Amino acid sequence: MKINGVIVRVPAKVNLQLAVGPLGDDGYHEVTTVFQAISLYDEVSVRHGEAGEGVQLTISGPTSSGVPVDSSNLAVRAADLMISRYGLATDISIHLKKEIPVAGGMAGGSADAAGVLVGIDSLFELGLSRDELERIAAELGSDVPFSISGGIAIGTGRGDRITPALSRGSYHWVLALSGHGLSTPAVYKECDRLREGLTIARPQIGDAMMQALRAGDPKALGKALTNDLQPAACSLRPALRLVLDVGMEYGALGGIVSGSGPTVAFLVADEEKSLDLTVALSASGVVSGVVRASGPTHGARVIETL
Numbered sequence: 001m002k003i004n005g006v007i008v009r010v011p012a013k014v015n016l017q018l019a020v021g022p023l024g025d026d027g028y029h030e031v032t033t034v035f036q037a038i039s040l041y042d043e044v045s046v047r048h049g050e051a052g053e054g055v056q057l058t059i060s061g062p063t064s065s066g067v068p069v070d071s072s073n074l075a076v077r078a079a080d081l082m083i084s085r086y087g088l089a090t091d092i093s094i095h096l097k098k099e100i101p102v103a104g105g106m107a108g109g110s111a112d113a114a115g116v117l118v119g120i121d122s123l124f125e126l127g128l129s130r131d132e133l134e135r136i137a138a139e140l141g142s143d144v145p146f147s148i149s150g151g152i153a154i155g156t157g158r159g160d161r162i163t164p165a166l167s168r169g170s171y172h173w174v175l176a177l178s179g180h181g182l183s184t185p186a187v188y189k190e191c192d193r194l195r196e197g198l199t200i201a202r203p204q205i206g207d208a209m210m211q212a213l214r215a216g217d218p219k220a221l222g223k224a225l226t227n228d229l230q231p232a233a234c235s236l237r238p239a240l241r242l243v244l245d246v247g248m249e250y251g252a253l254g255g256i257v258s259g260s261g262p263t264v265a266f267l268v269a270d271e272e273k274s275l276d277l278t279v280a281l282s283a284s285g286v287v288s289g290v291v292r293a294s295g296p297t298h299g300a301r302v303i304e305t306l
């Protein structure tokens with residue numbers, strides 16, 4: 001039976017640890033990071049389009065406002081890349097149902113691109129392996145390969161070389177959202193400015209982090225959360241310090257700016273604590289929204305054929 005389209009579900013991520021090395025000649029920083037995929041998803045539907053229409057993108061959902069539908073959207077670039085690499089029919093219609101915050105440090109744009117890669121692979125029956133998909137993903141952006149793999153993984157290089165991490169257990173998160181996004185290049189630039197004159201070591205993952213994950217120990221994990229981009233995100237958005245303070249005051253095991261921010265991710269002990277913190281953050285007036293999620297969860301995968 002011919003498939004008309006597929007729907008792919010793709011998770012957001014938090015960085016449990018993000019160690020940033022010096023700026024390289026290629027304009028990127030060498031990083032070592034631990035990603036966790038969490039249960040906040042975008043849904044990407046990919047269908048055969050009308051003849052002659054090319055790649056068409058439409059967007060809906062609570063975080064869709066202001067997201068571009070032209071080729072500046074990574075999802076369109078992902079489709080163009082697959083079309084040229086595999087000589088595919090160019091009429092593809094993509095719809096993004098967005099729940100992941102835009103420019104929030106949670107790989108929302110990367111998730112959509114990953115969804116398009118997995119969707120086109122399935123729709124055109126290309127039979128690409130996860131490795132092949134991750135290699136193509138790395139051409140689109142540093143976080144796209146992890147959006148394909150999901151789970152808990154270590155990212156090296158630009159963050160695009162993914163190795164699954166040994167871990168057990170599942171974790172409860174409360175995400176404090178900001179009304180306005182932060183630009184990833186701007187945060188990296190601010191990080192360089194704050195570190196000017198310092199000698200920066202090559203990035204490494206701490207033993208405490210790996211031990212906490214192996215043991216499945218949320219308390220130890222809460223203490224091991226670190227992000228070298230956090231001072232830069234807080235420098236550009238000083239209100240984030242207040243958000244971090246509120247979260248810790250109301251019982252979080254640990255709190256961290258996710259990636260380049262401005263989302264702040266709080267790790268909590270259980271469902272009850274997650275509800276308490278959600279109420280406290282909402283009442284504090286320092287955040288624009290609060291979302292509860294758990295992790296780890298799967299990477300980009302087809303949930304429906306049309």
Ligand code: C5P
Nearest residue numbers: 027028029031141142158159184185188
């Ligand atoms: O790879 P991606 O397109 O997501 O990166 C966006 C920007 O973030 C890069 O142009 C660069 O300024 C910065 N970046 C970096 N080092 C990384 C990843 C991203 O400096 N490892």
